[in-house]
Amino acid sequence: MTETADSLADLSLLDPAVQDDPFDAYDRIRAMPGIYRMPETGFYIVTRYDDLRQVLTDPATFSNNVDRASLQGEANSKIMQDYLNEHGWSHVQTLQRTDAPIHARYRKLVDRAFTVGRVRNLMPHIEDIAHRLIDRFASRGECEFMADYAVMLPGTILAEQIGLDASELDTFRRWADALLAPASRVMTPEELIANADIELEAQHHLARLFEERRANPQEDLVSALVMGHQDTEQPMTVNELLSMMAQLIAGGFESTTNALGHAMLRLVQQPDQMAKLRADPSLARNFVEEVVRYDTPTQGLRRRTTRDVELAGTLIPEGSVVIVRYGAANRDGAKFECPHAFDMERRNVGQHLGFGAGVHFCVGAPLARAEIASGILAMLERLDDIRLARPLEQPIHHPNFLTLPLRELPLAFTPRG
Template sequence: MADLDAREKLEGFSLLDPTTQSDPFAMYEAMQDAPGIYRMPETGFYIVSRYADLRAVLTDPVTFSNKVDRASLQGPENAARLREYMEAKGWPHIATLQRTDAPDHARYRRLVDRVFTVGRVREMTPHIEEVAHALIDGFIDRGECEFISEYAMLLPGTILAEEMGLPAGQVATFKKWADSMLAPASYVMDEDALLRNADIELEAQHHLGRLFDERRANPTGDWISALVTAQRDGEEPLTMAELQSVMSQLIGGGFESTMTSIGHALMQLLNHPDQMAKLREEPKRMKGFVEEVIRFESPTQGLRRRTTRDVELSGTLIPEGSVVIVRYGAANRDPAKFACPHMFDMERGNAGTHLAFGAGTHFCVGAVLARQEIAIGTQAILDRLEDIELARPLVEPIHRANFLTLPLRELPIRFRARTR
């Protein structure tokens, strides 16, 4: 009877519906309650929602390949048209880093790991703090701000824009480019919209192409210099197409997800003033708070895999060549793993076992930087502002329509400057 109820509930949901995308957790519960693996009727994608199943997929890259067309949501014809268009006018979306399997993945990961080191992030920390406080200086005297556009977006956006060699004040350009890189995987478009979006990404590609050439000739201390010079004796340098692909993934993964988490961090503090007060009193709890934010509202709700053979998962036979969506946002609220999963608790003992950054060989290369930016961004707000509250109720749905991520539309707040 419970199985039947779960199936009936699922019939009322769609992961392509903006309302469900904004608050997918009731649908995730129904998926987890129903037997087997849910298959999207609109696309044929298999949605993996249980924590144990996600770990099985993420740690078996031989069966669940990362070689998936990033535009598969657009259907085969439009995905092919996009590939042709990008290749004719810029560089094709070739498979690198996150979109490769062994042994190719090891080469890309080795090069990128030399750029995203713990030491490098530690060196960046004072500058991240500087940027955070400069952003707060820009709105603190007004007693109000739109937190997403004036802070959560600008903090990681400024850091990444600097690393891309964009002039000061050009974060809006960077965001436009980042959005265009993510769009084919995020929502369905017709051919005209898909190609208009591609034109924006091509702007970014040609900017990056010039920058790669400049940094190869005259390296500085930024990420792009590190990427173009990351090879060692006997190693092949990355081609221009490879550099474009790697940078696209670093931008997509490093910007949207961090922006989203910084926004969700403040929203959860507003929803739980007792935990905000405790975090002010005990800053040492920041690490646990950050992990719970990432678990509770996973910024990347899901990513794609492709089966290399027929495989059975939770009693469901998934045919070779199928697209499988590992739904991190569902697994991170699986009651089989997390007690009272829909309750936000920064003191949760196992919050750090979330799967929001993946698992296995494809664990997110930017996880250290993301955690640092979320922690620094939140601490700066607590240090500088008090009596923080919503300036007005949020308009539903509170998240922008997106198949793979969970970005807040806005977070208007008012506050008082804190006396330091």
């Protein structure tokens, strides 16, 4: 039966229950003709694989220049921006929130920071951190995987890159959560100001660090960004650097944390898949891609139309917010056979859109892949009989409009001798 807009009246993508498990909702939206428009926000929701490809590869029509706090509405977004500007630095559009030709300048600078060589050089350090984290809980026979490992692995690496040490990881997480919050959930003006105060802590720390790295560059991400311009290029301002760091922290921390959590959840829920990966670690690359396809960490991002455009038979007016739902496209049966089955040996898994597509393909994808693969393989190397310590409490995800964050993942296991 083909769904209609009227038959979707009981569906809301802002409902925490739907955000906990959105895939039935995605199936229903895909089954309707045209593009679904959220009644609560007016956002146009794109869920089919081919439609997403069209949006992602046409930035001239579907602009990336969207306020990251657009979910808050224009008035509340202005309150937050004015407050940040008064006490620190307001948000400016860089990297993923810009279009050509401006985007090319930022992408060039960040590509110099995220080289294949830099990620390759980080691999031994990633593996060392993974084993040191496992050392902390292996003898206990149990852990809370999200807090003890999935947060700590990418968090430690990124915290080091912005001048914090392991003892300050809680501070880093507070900052990362504050940077993500305005794009993730609707907030009151009071909540936005309280959240902005936390963001301001991060801003002033990073502003001091930018100056330190200009004077004394080190082998870290901040130095690479601060010093990444060539003699003929304009250095980035503090506002621009803060914007770049906010995006890199958001993409490099929460997304990787979510992917690590779901990677382990899939293995404990499907022991046959865990046995395959133990027997053949070379499957890790495909395993990571299937995790990103199946439980896409960033379920959606925003675009804004620059003109009236027709998509899948729906006329979308100029200036409309369009939400590309990567998580929906990655479960589209027109593209992926048995889309709701997890299969690390899926033949076309590399065609998922979990890292985006086109000129805005995720710059941190190589690092994320390395952290997920190394993190999971280290767990399998050190621990046997990995299983849920108890049934997961429902709902299993924190409410979030754009991402899919697990609340917890309590594990029990037998440490290897």
